[in-house]
Amino acid sequence: MRGFFRWSSKWWPGVIPLTVLWGLAAWTTTAPLEADLSEQTAVALKDSVLDKTAISAAGRDITFSADAFSEQERSNAVASVETVPGVRRVNDRTALVAEAKPFVWSIERGVGRVTLGGSAPLPVVRNKLLDAARARFAGIDIADRMDLKRGAPPRFEAAAMLLIGETSKLKSGKATISDLTVNLSGMARELGGREAIAAALKNLPEGYSVADDIQAPPYVFEANKDPVSGVLTLTGYVPDNAIHAAIVASAGRKFGEKIVDKLKASLGAPAGFDAVVTRALRSLSRLSTGRLVVSDRNVELSGDALYDLAGKQIRADLPKDLPRGWETKTDVSIKPSASPVDPTVCQQLFGELLEKRTIQFEAGQATLHLDSIGLLDQLTETALRCQTATVEIVGHTDSDGDASFNQALSERRAQAVVDFLVKAGLPANRFTPIGHGSAQPIAANDTDEGKAKNRRIDFIVRQ
Amino acid sequence: MVYLAGFHWVWLVISLLLGLAMGWIAVVHRGRGVSSLTARWLAAMLLALIVLAVMHVVPGRFGYWLDLGLVMLGVYLGGCAVGSWLRDGVVSRQAASGSTEHSNGTL
Secondary structure (H helix, E strand, O other): OHHHHHHHOOOHHHHHHHHHHHHHHHHHHHHHHHHHHHHHHHHHOOOOOEEEEEEEEEOOEEEEEEEEOOHHHHHHHHHHHHOOOOOOEEEEOOEEOOEOOOOEEEEEEOOOEEEEEEEEOOHHHHHHHHHHHHHHOOOOEEEEEEEEOEOOOOOHHHHHHHHHHHHOOEEEEEEEEEOOEEEEEEEEOOOOHHHHHHHHHHHOOOOOEEEEEEEOOOOEEEEEEEOOOOEEEEEEEEOOHHHHHHHHHHHHHHOOOEEEEEEEEOOOOOOOHHHHHHHHHHHHHOEEEEEEEEEOOEEEEEEEEOOHHHHHHHHHHHHHHOOOOOEEEEEEEEOOOOOOOOHHHHHHHHHHHHHHOOOOEOOOOOOEOHHHHHHHHHHHHHHHHOOOOEEEEEEEOOOOOOHHHHHHHHHHHHHHHHHHHHHOOOOHHHEEEEEOOOOOOOOOOOOHHHHHHHOEEEEEEEO | OHHHHHHOHHHHHHHHHHHHHHHHHHOOOOOOOOOHHHHHHHHHHHHHHHHHHHOOOOOHHHHHHHHHHHHHHHHHHHHHHHHHHHHHHHHHHHHHHHHHHHHHHHO
């Protein structure tokens, strides 16, 4: 033992090269050691859900800063770093992610860009939302302005996913989740988009309330009457196939023109759309040339009425007949009077008008049917050109019912037409109402078609 | 410590060899050793450094360098001890065989 102490007192010279070695070792190993420990720490934290993770090594000491989404996650992460082999000391700079109150998340659809903003509860949710937005808005720039916060409402992810889907139906707009309140505003890309979005929002997770203010492109129906080509063109939208058929049928009764039907079915029509269109078509049928545009709740009618009183009636009656909330704009002028014609031409003109169509009455009554008002206006205009002729207005019925009733009915119907003409400004003494009942059929009364032909009013011009 | 040994084994082997060499030489070295007072001071200083290292008092890179230095020094001292013990064994055997030869000659 004594020898050992004697020898050890002579070990000191080796300390000098040892010190040099130490210096060299410190010089060459510090940076690789720090890199190795940083890497191993990162590996240890691979499965931890953290935000803003930063790891730096000084010697064997690790400075670890991160935002955790729960206290347990935070302490687990710190423990993971402490157990990394070689780590001497951990400078714990971790914190909990801030809590958002209220928790707000938004998606905004702009021109050529979609921006996701507000807060997301977890990085994985944030990535899922971004992926969903990229899938929905293919080819559009997605801007991520989301930060990570605690305090998301329950089933936030499902609600946000739904809103990403619905925002893709907007041309521009914004959807916001604020705690359990969802706000959606903007302009739908397509007609019916507003209704489709409103229906989809019913699938939001339980507990969420919705306030949506979605505008849709105007719901437009248009009818153009062109007397030169003899065509009535219908364009725009109707709510469904049944209303489509009803409107076309109604137009067929009101107009003598060929109907070109370019209507398409789409959701999004304002309430009472079909009734308004049917009523406005009646006014259009009284015009010589005209255009009807129904855009949302605005009705625009323009064109030329056939005579003065017709113009006044159209301008006055259409706004009155529309439901509340509908706006009317009429720009109806009076067609210049056509040149007078002699009685022969006059008869020819009446014949042309009544060849394809007949004046319709309410069933079993002498009340003029409103669908015939366009035809009556045309007959009135022709009568105005026949300034010298006297005209017999002759009523006929089919053979159904009592002969004396039919006789009286035909007389009253002829009188109703005369009254219409007189009211339009024609002198009463030029028109003679005559009724023939069912005595002068022009077709067999054994079919509905034949009966319909026999129920007629003839205009016979006398010199 | 295991991590340090694994990471720095080359430097530790060199320290060990240096210690073995120094220990080997020290047995037959005729120069003056450190006095016992100095040795005590050095031991106290070493103990203090060990305490600092164990308590993790020195931060960052300096702490790492301290650990590294102490580990290298420990291995060196271990090498010295083994080297001296081996050389002492060799010297003792040589001395024993020398005295046997001497006694044989006198016979």
